[in-house]
Amino acid sequence: MTRVLVLNGPNLGRLGTRQPDIYGSSTLDDLRANLTEAAPDGVSIDLRQTDDEGSLIGWLHEAVDQRMPVILNPAAFTHYSYALRDAVAIVTEAGLPLIEVHLSNPHSREEFRHTSVITGVATGVIAGLGFDSYRLALSAVLHRLA
Ligand code: DQA
Numbered sequence: 001m002t003r004v005l006v007l008n009g010p011n012l013g014r015l016g017t018r019q020p021d022i023y024g025s026s027t028l029d030d031l032r033a034n035l036t037e038a039a040p041d042g043v044s045i046d047l048r049q050t051d052d053e054g055s056l057i058g059w060l061h062e063a064v065d066q067r068m069p070v071i072l073n074p075a076a077f078t079h080y081s082y083a084l085r086d087a088v089a090i091v092t093e094a095g096l097p098l099i100e101v102h103l104s105n106p107h108s109r110e111e112f113r114h115t116s117v118i119t120g121v122a123t124g125v126i127a128g129l130g131f132d133s134y135r136l137a138l139s140a141v142l143h144r145l146a
Pocket of ligand 1: 102
């Protein structure tokens with residue numbers, strides 16, 4: 001069984017009610033169900049969310065130790081967390097795929113969202129497609145593992 005870690009950063013636990021005009025009205029539980037349904041046989045989805053930077057970093061270390069591919073929505077940490085960037089680099093330097101995802105298109109929003117400190121060390125980035133960003137990332141990480 002291949003386990004795919006799907007990590008979500010701050011405020012994404014409020015999906016469904018948080019700025020639905022930008023993020024839609026579906027919840028994180030809907031996303032988990034959606035990805036679980038999309039996952040092929042032999043692939044399980046381990047979707048987690050935290051508002052805490054240290055927890056996200058710990059989960060990335062776990063991905064390295066357990067050899068798990070990662071889909072990461074760093075949320076606002078995208079724009080300034082060098083600690084998260086360093087942890088992402090540890091994952092990709094270990095040869096594991098890590099795709100950065102965003103529900104919205106940060107480049108069409110406020111200026112501060114145009115910078116990602118994560119993208120430079122991620123395997124790839126998919127943004128602006130709602131839950132499809134995650135579904136495409138799932139197929140990308142599985143393709144990279146194959
Ligand atoms: C986000 C975009 C970020 O700028 C924002 O801080 C988020 C969500 C997205 O999925 O579109 O919390 O990562």
